[in-house]
Amino acid sequence: MANAFMKENSRISINVAGGGSSAGIKAVREGTADIGASSRELERDEKNGLMVIPIAIDGIALVVNPENRVNNLTLEQVRRIYAGEITNWKEVGGKGGGDQCLHPGGRVRNPRCL
Incomplete structure (x- = not known):
């Protein structure tokens, strides 16, 4: 999604990094990211001072041999x-x-x- 967005908006740069929900929350708290993704609800102490905007719910596919x-x-x-x-x-x-x-x-x- 980031690549498609940047293709249409060449003056905007988006860096996507993995690491899990805690890493995204931590990056926003520390100011190293403007937006952090989390696939879980934030804990009460994590929400303090942050704006939380749910945009999707995780989906999973189960595959069995x-x-x-x-x-x-x-x-x-x-x-x-x-x-x-x-x-x-x-x-x-x-x-x-x-x-x-x-x-x-x-x-x-x-x-x-x-």
């Missing part, structure tokens, strides 16, 4: 997977793989399967 044969997951099951409460495919009806550790992608790690 076809050999696992899980046909569906409820929203509650997905929440529990990413909270680290569900750690094995058998807990959500996994067949074929049976008693197999569940490894969600992204920043979540399954300490029981390391």
Whole structure:
């Protein structure tokens, strides 16, 4: 989006950096960025003095190996997977793989399967 915007507005420069929500909040607080992105609600102490303008909600796509044969997951099951409460495919009806550790992608790690 930044590249498309700069193509149409050549006098404006946008630098995009990763690092997570905390990094974006910290950069705005320290004055090294004018705008910081956060994919989570700000804590009460983080909001102090900042203007928070929600513009979107994160979306995720769940992809499961076809050999696992899980046909569906409820929203509650997905929440529990990413909270680290569900750690094995058998807990959500996994067949074929049976008693197999569940490894969600992204920043979540399954300490029981390391």
